[in-house]
Amino acid sequence: MKVLHLSSSLKHDESERGIYPITHALMKAGHESIVIGAADPSDELVLRFLRDGTQYYQLAMPKKSWLSLRHVFKLRQIIAHQKPDIVHVHSRTPAWVLHWALRAMPTEDRPKIVAMFYGFYPLNSYTKVLFDADVIITASHSIDTHLKTKLAAKKQELGVDRCDFDIVEVRRGVDVRKYPYRHHSSVHWLHSVFAQHPELEHKKWLIFPTPIGHEYGHEWLIDVLGNLQDDYDNIHAIIMDDDFTNLSSQDVSHEEFVQRLNALNLRHRVTFIGRRPTDTKEWLASANVVLCLANRPESIGMTALQAIHLGTPVIGWATGASGDILTNLYPQGLIKQKKAIDLCKSVRYHLTNPLRPAMTHEYVVEQMIAETLAVYQSLMPNCKLVYKDKHDHLVCIKAEND
Structure with missing residues (x-):
C-alpha cells in the first residue's frame, strides 16, 4: 500500500x-x-x-x-x-x-x-x-x-x-510516552523558571494555554483573577502568548487585555511565557489548573488532552471537543453554562481541593x-x-x- x-x-x-x-x-x-x-x-x-x-x-x-x-x-x-x-x-x-x-x-x-x-x-x-x-x-x-x-x-x-x-x-x-501520567518537572527546570520569572515562585498557577484573542476567551481571566484574588493572594495566570508590552506594534486584543489588567490592578498576577513554548509539557504538568475557555467551540482540544494525560485538572466549557473530552475523562472540570460565577466557583473548588484526573487509556x-x-x-x-x-x-x- x-x-x-x-x-x-x-x-x-x-x-x-x-x-x-x-x-x-x-x-x-x-x-x-x-x-x-x-x-x-x-x-x-x-x-x-x-x-x-x-x-x-x-x-x-x-x-x-x-x-x-x-x-x-x-x-x-x-x-x-x-x-x-x-x-x-x-x-x-x-x-x-x-x-x-x-x-x-x-x-x-x-x-x-x-x-x-x-x-x-x-x-x-x-x-x-x-x-x-x-x-x-x-x-x-x-x-x-x-x-x-x-x-x-x-x-x-x-x-x-x-x-x-x-x-x-x-x-x-496523545503520545503517552511524551506526556506520561503524573509527570514531575525537574528541580533544574523549576529553578530556571523562577530565575526567569521570579513572580511565579510560591504561586498557584492557572495556565491559559492559548494566545490572547477574543475567540480564545482571554477576558474570562479577568473575572477569575478579580473575583478570587482576595481569597487566594497567591493566584497567578500564566499565558502562552508573547508579551507585546515593549513592542511598537501591538496586537489590539493584547493591548486591550493589558489595559484592563492595569485598570483593575491585576497586571502583577499575569505572566506571558511565549507562544508554543518548547517546554509545554513541563508547564502543563506543573500547573494547578489548566483553563480551556475558548468562546468558539474547540475542534480538537489537544492541550486539554495533554494536560489530562499528565494528570493536571482542566476546567472548560461544555462545548466543542473540550466539552467532549471533559465529559468523558474529567467531568469535575466541566462548566455547563458560560457564566463567570460558575467558572470562579469551579476554579475556587480546584484550588481548595487539589484533584487529579484519573489515568486513562482513551484519546x-x-x-x-x-x-x-x-x-x-x-x-x-x-x-x-x-x-x-x-x-x-x-x-x-x-x-x-x-
Whole structure:
C-alpha cells in the first residue's frame, strides 16, 4: 500500500493532525508513504519523515489562496509518477488542488481519497470539495455531529444528495510516552523558571494555554483573577502568548487585555511565557489548573488532552471537543453554562481541593493510528495492514466493514 499525505502546512498543529505517527506506522508495516507540505526540507519534522524512509515534496499551498492552484500540474505529475493507492488530504485548499489535478486523469488511474474534517467548517462551496472523497474522517465527536447535522440539512443545496462517501470519527490522540501520567518537572527546570520569572515562585498557577484573542476567551481571566484574588493572594495566570508590552506594534486584543489588567490592578498576577513554548509539557504538568475557555467551540482540544494525560485538572466549557473530552475523562472540570460565577466557583473548588484526573487509556495516539489505518484497509481490502505498536506487539488492522 502506498499513501500520500497532502497538507497545506506541517509546522502548524502537527500534534493535532498526527501525520507523522500515521506515516511512521505505515513504514514499520512495510508499506510506502509520501508527504507533501510547505515545510522546508531541513525542518525537524521533515527530517523525521526522511529518516523513516517517507518521501517528501515541498509544495506551498497557503490556506484560502488561489495561488495554490499553480501546483495543480506539479501535483498531477507526482501522482502519475508515484501512483499512490490512497491520497489523504488534510486541508481544504490542498483538496482543491487535488480536485483539479485529478480531473484530467482517467477514472481507473485515480487513487482513493481520504479527506480530513478538522474544524467546524461552514458547508459552503469552498468546503464542498471535501465531499469528493471516498471517506471523510472527522477529528472529534463534536465535529462529527456538526458535519452530519449540517449535511443532512444542506445535501441538495450542495449537490451532494447522493452520499457515496463514508464519514468516520477518528479522535486525535496523545503520545503517552511524551506526556506520561503524573509527570514531575525537574528541580533544574523549576529553578530556571523562577530565575526567569521570579513572580511565579510560591504561586498557584492557572495556565491559559492559548494566545490572547477574543475567540480564545482571554477576558474570562479577568473575572477569575478579580473575583478570587482576595481569597487566594497567591493566584497567578500564566499565558502562552508573547508579551507585546515593549513592542511598537501591538496586537489590539493584547493591548486591550493589558489595559484592563492595569485598570483593575491585576497586571502583577499575569505572566506571558511565549507562544508554543518548547517546554509545554513541563508547564502543563506543573500547573494547578489548566483553563480551556475558548468562546468558539474547540475542534480538537489537544492541550486539554495533554494536560489530562499528565494528570493536571482542566476546567472548560461544555462545548466543542473540550466539552467532549471533559465529559468523558474529567467531568469535575466541566462548566455547563458560560457564566463567570460558575467558572470562579469551579476554579475556587480546584484550588481548595487539589484533584487529579484519573489515568486513562482513551484519546491515545495508538488508537488514532489503528482507526486511521482501518480506514485505509477498508479502501484497500486486498492489502492487509499489520504493524508493531509501541510495545512491539503485532497489530492486525481490520477494515471498518470487516
